[in-house]
Amino acid sequence: MEHLPSLAGLPLQEIETLLSPLPRFRASQIYKWIVRGVSDFSQMTDIPHSLRQEFASRFSLYSSVIDSFHEDRQAKKAVIKLKDGLKIEAVLLNDGKKRLTACLSTQAGCPADCVFCKTGSLGFARDLCAEEIAEQFLFLRNAAADTLGDEHIRDNHIIENIVVMGMGEPLLNLAQLRMAAAFFTDPDGMNFSKRRITVSTCGICGGLFDIAENGPFIRLALSLTTADEPLRQKLMPITAANPLKKVKEALALFQKKGGGRVTLEAVLLGGVNTRGKDALSIAEFAKGLDTVVNIIPWNPADGLEFEGKPLREPDREEIEKFIGLLESKGLKVTKRLRKGRGVNGACGQLGCLRS
């Protein structure tokens, strides 16, 4: 099937270019409707009927389609089919108080290959383009309207936070991520605050320095896991090319240039990185930075092992001891709720590429 060029997620100027020689206000009209979440040109009621038909024959609104939704009490996972048939996942998380967060993917699969993550175990298919990243949000926002009731559909801020913590390593696809972020934060469009967008990275130095120098000053989260470098190299092979000393330098620069508090994420793998030494290494890494540590008890994913042994969830005692040690060093610590496990939609469980 031939695919028409899609418009959702594009910056206004690009829609103007695609539509020329039509007057620019036509592009603005379409852009506004996209921001409001319509799914069809026929719904764009301030555009003459014949023109809507012409648009529909030349363009599509979205490049991807929803394949299926999977829902449990705290999460709704969308499986999204891209135009080339690959499938990715995005998740709408709720905290039980009607506060919603959209978790977005930036790549189909992931090249980082962290041993504890299902997405990494699938390998890497390709980068997502900015529209494919933006569309995930638009799809989830419509799903959110279904969850909360139709009166919310026109409320642009029905979703409070965006976390770029789905499939893939965002800083290995920085140019497209930047364009998607520009779409989300356009004051004349989605108008999403940069402070409500968190990008999680396994610690790609080049990308971190680039963001520190050139923005955008979204919130950053670093998947530290442990700052014991030899262990981290085994758990997260990208460490070899991205030594923690440099990662820390980049984060310090990010904060110096105006970036806010950085979250240090620590996935706890039972019996592997729950040693006192690991907690102390994190405390050492955090020195001189403005941070909060986010503890993520490992979410099981089939077939993942480390040094010949299957990975296991940390037990409660391990978690409490670890947190206690971090707090004794003066760190602020939060623990991530295990949202989405009922639909394999929790951290590190996303992974659907082909089926």
Ligand code: SAH
């Ligand atoms: N590539 C990015 C973003 C995706 S992962 C990154 O590494 O940050 C989002 C978070 O989930 C990361 O902190 C990652 O370390 C964590 N994670 C990966 N697999 C997990 C699992 N099985 N259980 C719990 N957290 C996991």
